Amino acid sequence: MKIDASIRDQFPILDQTVNDRKLVYLDSAASSQKPLVVIEAIENYYKTTHSNVHRGVHTLGTRATDAYEGARENVRRFINAQHQEEIVFTRGTTTAINIVAQSYGMEHVGEGDEIVVTYLEHHANLIPWQQVAKRKKAKLKYVELTPDGRVTMEAVRAQVTDRTKVVAMAHVSNVLGTINPVADVATLVHSVGAVLVVDAAQSAPHQKIDVQAIDCDFLAFSAHKMCGPTGIGVLYGKKALLNAMEPVEFGGEMIDYVGLEDSTFKPSPYRFEAGTPIIAGAVGLSAAIDFLESIGLENIEAHERALARYAMDQMRDIEGLTIYGPEERVGLVTFNLGDVHAHDVATVLDMQGIAVRAGHHCAQPLMRWLGASSTARASFYLYNTTEEVDALVTGLRQTKEYFSHGF
């Protein structure tokens, strides 16, 4: 099914002018916009259902608990997890990975052990592991990339050894748009008795995720990149692993019995959800999942890939423009326009109403690998159109013109 431009009616924010131009929002990989159904689900929750969860005897307490746990079940189904207990609501991908690093990592990684990451990790899936490696005197190893920026099984095999305890890897690169072979990596990782942590922040919004098919041990993603609200994300973990892990935050909600000197904790997911949870956020995320599924993840993915191909075909004709990463990619294009700095590109595009990301994209090691101090990135989502890609290409040509002849 082709996605019709009428989908834009669902996103009121898109219907505005920026710097007197029609807004062209090409920064969804940083954060997506929100459809009315999500905005209304959150509003409706606060208008009709809100109370604290898991504690009140009263009716609203039950309704709010049902909404919150209903959202958990919807997430479980969405990523095909076996059990609801495997779905922990967190503040986002970053918090989810930090929980795994601080709890599982600190417990299972020892001196001389190895943690394996890749050169294309977002800082969220890198710094937490750097910290574990530093504190535990473990070795942090990097999987090399092919010249066009892909992770191959051969390169992963070259780093994973019997001393490897954790392999942490993005499902999709937020800079290159490449898809990593996480299912094959999981098999390899398990053969040496290690665990695989998948950063799915850039994949969950765009493609069907099946945690059982991947067989990853942990997986994390954020709602705000997939039409949901900010402030909520998901940590998936295999039930046995989560239940054996120490909580990271302590307080209400997560306890079982509280004594004067010590306490016992609930099983997963509650042991990782101290305090009043992100109830409205979960409701919003659940509505976002329903929305994405009503359109079809496969349709969304095809739409974005077509836009990226359409964009790359035209961008290649701009002299001096460099596109980073391989041909095979998801719906984003990272580039530099000759010697015009990415920030200057982004500012000139912004004056034409076009929003792109510029900078190091929270992936400094990858930037160094690319030999670029910064790059610009256009990322596409279900609401983007070929006309918007045309606007980008025109904008880039004018940017080039401005910087070559404007002075």
Added chain:
Amino acid sequence: MDFNNLDLLYRQVIMDHYKNPRNRGAIEGGVTIDMNNPTCGDTIRLQLAIEDDIVKDAKFDGEGCSISMASASMMTQLVKGKTVEEALKLADIFSSMVQGKDYDDETFDLGDMEALSGVTKFPARIKCATLAWKALERGVEEGE
């Protein structure tokens, strides 16, 4: 396309400093300050030779956008030969100027620096303009 607004930011004198930076290079034995803008990846290495409370020499190197590099070029030009106190006063004046506040344009000849006042219309770029001046402030502290 209407580039009038852009011309406020990218004035000719700024692009000239970007393309032909003044005082780009290194100083033997001076104070060295490395700073970066973690939100965008711009980096600057500023080196200062401070003697008898006077900034005798200032050189910079780095990578960044036109605004950050032009600002560094202008800054080194302006503070050379000034006392430490005067250099810090200039940093204050610059900070006020790019934030759109009233600023003192009488005490010193601000020269090319005033071309950067257009950055007030581009809030996302103010940090690019101030990076070199932040390095100067830190360098002067360390040099004392």
